[in-house]
Amino acid sequence: MGEIVSSANAGDVLACVGLGSCIGLALIDRRAGVAGLAHVMLPVSPGETDQVGKFADLAVPALVEEIGRLGAAKHRLDAVLVGGAAMFSFGTTGTTQEIGKRNEEAVRSALDATRIPVRAAETGGDRGRTMRVHVGTSRVTSREAAGAEIELYGDLAIDLRRAA
Amino acid sequence: MSTPIYSDVQLDALRELANIGSGQAAAALSQLLGRPVDISVPTAAALPLADAVAVSGDPDAPRYGILVPIIGDMDASVVLLVPEEDAVTLTSVFGLEPASEDGRSMLAEVGNILGTSYINVLAQMTGMGMEPAPPQVTHDMLGAILASVLLGRGDDVDVALVLDSALEVEGESCSMSFLLLPQPGGVDELLGRIGL
Numbered sequence: 392m393g394e395i396v397s398s399a400n401a402g403d404v405l406a407c408v409g410l411g412s413c414i415g416l417a418l419i420d421r422r423a424g425v426a427g428l429a430h431v432m433l434p435v436s437p438g439e440t441d442q443v444g445k446f447a448d449l450a451v452p453a454l455v456e457e458i459g460r461l462g463a464a465k466h467r468l469d470a471v472l473v474g475g476a477a478m479f480s481f482g483t484t485g486t487t488q489e490i491g492k493r494n495e496e497a498v499r500s501a502l503d504a505t506r507i508p509v510r511a512a513e514t515g516g517d518r519g520r521t522m523r524v525h526v527g528t529s530r531v532t533s534r535e536a537a538g539a540e541i542e543l544y545g546d547l548a549i550d551l552r553r554a555a
Numbered sequence: 556m557s558t559p560i561y562s563d564v565q566l567d568a569l570r571e572l573a574n575i576g577s578g579q580a581a582a583a584l585s586q587l588l589g590r591p592v593d594i595s596v597p598t599a600a601a602l603p604l605a606d607a608v609a610v611s612g613d614p615d616a617p618r619y620g621i622l623v624p625i626i627g628d629m630d631a632s633v634v635l636l637v638p639e640e641d642a643v644t645l646t647s648v649f650g651l652e653p654a655s656e657d658g659r660s661m662l663a664e665v666g667n668i669l670g671t672s673y674i675n676v677l678a679q680m681t682g683m684g685m686e687p688a689p690p691q692v693t694h695d696m697l698g699a700i701l702a703s704v705l706l707g708r709g710d711d712v713d714v715a716l717v718l719d720s721a722l723e724v725e726g727e728s729c730s731m732s733f734l735l736l737p738q739p740g741g742v743d744e745l746l747g748r749i750g751l
Contacts, residue, residue, distance in 0.1 A: 392604060392605040392608065392702065393604070394605075408614045408615050408698055409608070409615055409696040409700075409702065410698075410699055411695075411696075411698070411699035411700065411706075412703045412706055412707060413702055432604075433711060434709075476703070477703075478620075478693050478695060478699065478700065478703040479624075479691050479693070479703055481707050481708050490706055490709045517693070518699075519699020520696075520699070521615055536695045536699070537617060537694075
């Protein structure tokens with residue numbers, strides 16, 4: 392949670408297990424075979440912090456930089472988002488949005504600012520999810536509790552959906 | 556990274572409050588079920604958020620989660636985590652299934668009774684005003700449940716104070732985990748009230 396991981400080793404699997412209101416943000420350079428994953432917990436950083444993966448506004452540039460060091464090119468990056476669910480209501484006043492939704496919006500606006508397109512997203516709702524990123528094949532999957540794993544991104548996505 | 560760490564004396568005091576609170580909660584549950592409910596001595600730990608989730612079990616493991624939000628001088632969450640097979644046993648006491656609407660209502664009522672009696676004890680002992688909100692039941696991944704509870708109010712939580720007791724229903728193989736998770740600032744308020 393709140394961490395950033397990355398890899399250029401084909402066969403590695405990066406995962407965010409049990410995402411609730413948090414967002415799993417994957418950035419992928421398919422051509423270079425590089426992928427990075429951030430487990431974003433909150434929309435905006437409070438100021439000085441070394442926990443860059445925790446906040447959407449800091450996590451996006453930090454993740455871009457980290458996978459850049461592994462050879463990913465910024466203009467080739469695709470983003471995939473999973474999470475941002477509202478599993479509970481905390482009786483906040485009507486104007487206050489749910490934290491999951493705020494997390495997603497903050498991640499999307501940080502991606503917009505960096506001009507990285509969101510190619511797939513499995514967000515919102517009221518169920519927790521586990522996200523996996525397969526380095527090399529660049530497959531990204533999402534699974535809800537007691538649910539089937541669905542493929543959100545990757546070369547095989549369309550073929551698999553037809554076969555299912 | 557520096558994190559506020561509670562002293563042993565403070566953690567002891569919090570554990571003792573949790574002990575009395577969860578004892579009262581177990582007595583209330585015992586009345587509802589009509590059979591004795593045993594309770595373990597609670598653990599009290601101040602943990603980084605990720606560790607707080609990790610010590611509670613495999614984040615991917617399915618759980619029935621019952622949340623009772625607490626609002627007042629100390630904002631907090633009471634969370635009951637029930638493994639699937641234990642939820643089956645618990646609801647079977649009333650001839651119900653956990654996945655049915657009535658089963659969920661029963662789980663909500665269990666959370667309500669536990670949470671309310673626990674909070675009443677804390678309120679009495681500390682003089683703090685606290686009100687439970689209606690319980691909410693979910694069936695989901697343990698990690699997703701806890702992270703959503705801890706972060707759900709949008710507060711920046713670095714350290715979670717986890718007061719965890721295990722409840723066992725006698726005569727049935729049924730156990731569950733019972734957590735009090737105060738929001739930031741709540742623990743200091745609580746400790747201040749008891750002079751620590």
